[in-house]
Amino acid sequence: MNVALPTLSLNDRVAEQIRDRIVRGEFQPGSRLSEVALSESLEISRNTLREVFRLLTKEGLLRHLPNRGVFVAIPSMASIMDIYRVRRMIECQALQQAIPQHPARKEMREAVAAQKQLREAGRWVEVGTGNMRFHKGVVALADSERLNTLFSHLLVELRLAFGMLGDAEFMHAPYIDLNAHILERFEAGEMEQAAKLMHDYLTHSERVLLSVYARRMSDAGMVL
Amino acid sequence: MNVALPTLSLNDRVAEQIRDRIVRGEFQPGSRLSEVALSESLEISRNTLREVFRLLTKEGLLRHLPNRGVFVAIPSMASIMDIYRVRRMIECQALQQAIPQHPARKEMREAVAAQKQLREAGRWVEVGTGNMRFHKGVVALADSERLNTLFSHLLVELRLAFGMLGDAEFMHAPYIDLNAHILERFEAGEMEQAAKLMHDYLTHSERVLLSVYARRMSDAGMVL
DNA sequence: AAATTTTAGTTTGTTGAACAATACAAAAGT
DNA sequence: ACTTTTGTATTGTTCAACAAACTAAAATTT
Numbered sequence: 001m002n003v004a005l006p007t008l009s010l011n012d013r014v015a016e017q018i019r020d021r022i023v024r025g026e027f028q029p030g031s032r033l034s035e036v037a038l039s040e041s042l043e044i045s046r047n048t049l050r051e052v053f054r055l056l057t058k059e060g061l062l063r064h065l066p067n068r069g070v071f072v073a074i075p076s077m078a079s080i081m082d083i084y085r086v087r088r089m090i091e092c093q094a095l096q097q098a099i100p101q102h103p104a105r106k107e108m109r110e111a112v113a114a115q116k117q118l119r120e121a122g123r124w125v126e127v128g129t130g131n132m133r134f135h136k137g138v139v140a141l142a143d144s145e146r147l148n149t150l151f152s153h154l155l156v157e158l159r160l161a162f163g164m165l166g167d168a169e170f171m172h173a174p175y176i177d178l179n180a181h182i183l184e185r186f187e188a189g190e191m192e193q194a195a196k197l198m199h200d201y202l203t204h205s206e207r208v209l210l211s212v213y214a215r216r217m218s219d220a221g222m223v224l
Numbered sequence: 225m226n227v228a229l230p231t232l233s234l235n236d237r238v239a240e241q242i243r244d245r246i247v248r249g250e251f252q253p254g255s256r257l258s259e260v261a262l263s264e265s266l267e268i269s270r271n272t273l274r275e276v277f278r279l280l281t282k283e284g285l286l287r288h289l290p291n292r293g294v295f296v297a298i299p300s301m302a303s304i305m306d307i308y309r310v311r312r313m314i315e316c317q318a319l320q321q322a323i324p325q326h327p328a329r330k331e332m333r334e335a336v337a338a339q340k341q342l343r344e345a346g347r348w349v350e351v352g353t354g355n356m357r358f359h360k361g362v363v364a365l366a367d368s369e370r371l372n373t374l375f376s377h378l379l380v381e382l383r384l385a386f387g388m389l390g391d392a393e394f395m396h397a398p399y400i401d402l403n404a405h406i407l408e409r410f411e412a413g414e415m416e417q418a419a420k421l422m423h424d425y426l427t428h429s430e431r432v433l434l435s436v437y438a439r440r441m442s443d444a445g446m447v448l
Numbered sequence: 449a450a451a452t453t454t455t456a457g458t459t460t461g462t463t464g465a466a467c468a469a470t471a472c473a474a475a476a477g478t
Numbered sequence: 479a480c481t482t483t484t485g486t487a488t489t490g491t492t493c494a495a496c497a498a499a500c501t502a503a504a505a506t507t508t
Contacts, residue, residue: 009290010461011278035489045463047271050490054235054275058282066233067470067489085368089317144309150374234490259460269492274461291460291499 014044014052022061022072023159029074033062060157075161077210077217083154084206088199090147091138096195098141100187107137108183115176127172128162134179138198165212175201238268238276246285246296247383253298257286284381299385301434301441307378308430312423314371315362320419322365324411331361332407339400351396352386358403362422389436399425 008016021027039049053070056062062070075083098104111134118127132155139151162171178201186194232240245251263273277294280286286294299307322328335358342351356379363375386395402425410418 046489047274047464048462050271051275051278054278055282058279069489079369082368082370085366086370089366089368089371090313093313093317142309142313144306144313145303146306146310146374146378147313150370154370270460271493272491293460 010044010048011052011055014042014048015055017042018052018056019061019156023156023163025163027072029072029160029164032069032071034069059153061160073157073160074164075157077213079157080161080210080213081206083158084202086150086154087135088202090142090151091135091202092195092199094138094140094142094147095182095186095198096191098186098191100189100191102141104137104140105183105187107140108134108179108186111137112176112180112183115179119173119176124172127176131172131175131179132159134183138182161209161213165209165216171208171212175205234268234272235276235279238266238272239279241266242276242280243285243380247380247387249387251296253296253384253388256293256295258293283377285384297381297384298388299381301437303381304385304434304437305430307382308426310374310378311359312426314366314375315359315426316419316423318362318364318366318371319406319410319422320415322410322415324413324415326365328361328364329407329411331364332358332403332410335361336400336404336407339403343397343400348396351400355396355399355403356383358407362406385433385437389433389440395432395436399429 018027018033027033033053035046035049035053039046042049053062053064057064057070061073063073064070111130115127115130115134118124118130136148136151136155139147165171178197182194182197182201185191185197242251242257251257257277259270259273259277263270266273277286277288281288281294285297287297288294335354339351339354339358342348342354360372360375360379363371389395402421406418406421406425409415409421
């Protein structure tokens with residue numbers, strides 16, 4: 001009998017764990033991950049850890065400098081702009097081209113509902129993850145496996161940037177109602193309108209993130 | 225003095241070499257790449273090769289089945305459709321949104337010129353690579369590093385599919401003039417028109433590829 | 449003879465240790 | 479103050495070994 005325990009491979013489990021520790025801020029952006037130290041603390045061999053490093057580097061979470069080591073990626077302002085450029089292209093067109101009855105709208109609905117509840121509870125960090133869930137739903141409208149994985153990588157990178165800021169309420173609060181509005185327009189069949197709203201949303205969000213980011217960077221005296 | 229020899233890391237060099245051997249058909253799609261055999265033939269250690277495998281797997285060139293080994297990916301019909309879906313989204317919008325004076329048009333021009341020359345010489349395989357160059361130029365119009373790398377990965381996957389077909393002339397010949405036409409419209413500032421041409425181009429190309437592919441697959445008795 | 453189980457062999461998964469090559473920081477010399 | 483030297487820590491790479499999982503052939507049962 002196949003017990004159907006997917007028993008993720010060790011590689012995958014370790015990768016997942018490191019991803020987690022990065023996005024929850026345990027490993028700060030820019031910090032170096034020592035091969036020996038980490039492999040010992042995780043109780044895996046150096047070789048195995050190196051394989052995982054190669055994976056996470058390709059995902060954009062780590063930066064690999066030859067002979068120097070791997071570092072938690074620091075999203076530059078340029079890459080933030082790049083990410084938003086891609087998001088505008090993908091998300092807007094996804095909204096515009098999909099049919100309003102697309103199954104992914106369920107995910108979008110649930111995400112918005114969850115966000116509204118979490119707002120009442122003041123759990124802003126979780127509101128943020130709800131936001132990502134909503135936008136993943138939007139991308140899912142395009143029915144493309146490759147776009148989905150690309151997008152989830154982008155979101156992890158963005159999460160890194162947000163993580164350097166704290167201040168979850170200020171960043172996420174304004175967008176809950178906007179999400180709801182976009183969803184509403186989309187389900188009403190007004191895809192053009194929904195796409196336009198999304199475009200403005202993204203441009204605005206980008207601007208806010210960049211400005212806060214710039215201030216924080218210069219305050220910390222970082223050289224980018 | 226820094227000799228400025230970028231001395232690609234061993235990892236990168238090996239990855240590049242394997243990529244080459246795959247796209248030029250030396251490693252057939254679906255075939256397994258043995259860790260011991262390949263590492264011995266390349267005169268590198270098994271560990272190093274495994275790291276490279278992880279890289280190429282994330283690029284979509286290899287498929288990794290746990291405890292079974294890594295195999296050269298066989299593009300399924302579904303993934304071909306997926307790739308073209310992404311291409312339509314990215315390339316059309318790139319054409320539509322860019323300014324006609326964008327520097328990337330130089331690359332597009334040169335690619336078309338090269339294609340026309342190669343056609344006279346009947347060097348159809350190189351016409352194919354010229355085609356990829358043109359479309360890379362189109363994507364470059366979007367000014368997004370991430371879209372560029374995504375796209376080059378897509379093209380390598382496509383190249384795998386084309387590689388299973390041979391028959392380069394039949395596949396590439398009709399599109400040279402279309403490329404030229406698209407470029408012309410774009411430089412004339414008629415971006416909407418250029419985007420529409422590109423959309424038709426891609427839809428047509430997809431259909432041809434899929435039909436040939438389906439026939440070839442059933443002939444070979446492959447189970448997809 | 450067909451189906452199942454045993455068994456043996458091959459390949460990947462994972463580890464540990466070793467050494468070479470490179471980068472970094474401190475000490476020494478000019 | 480600047481360069482050179484030296485020493486040390488870290489990554490790059492290899493090798494060897496064994497455990498775990500898969501594959502296929504042989505042996506057994508039905």
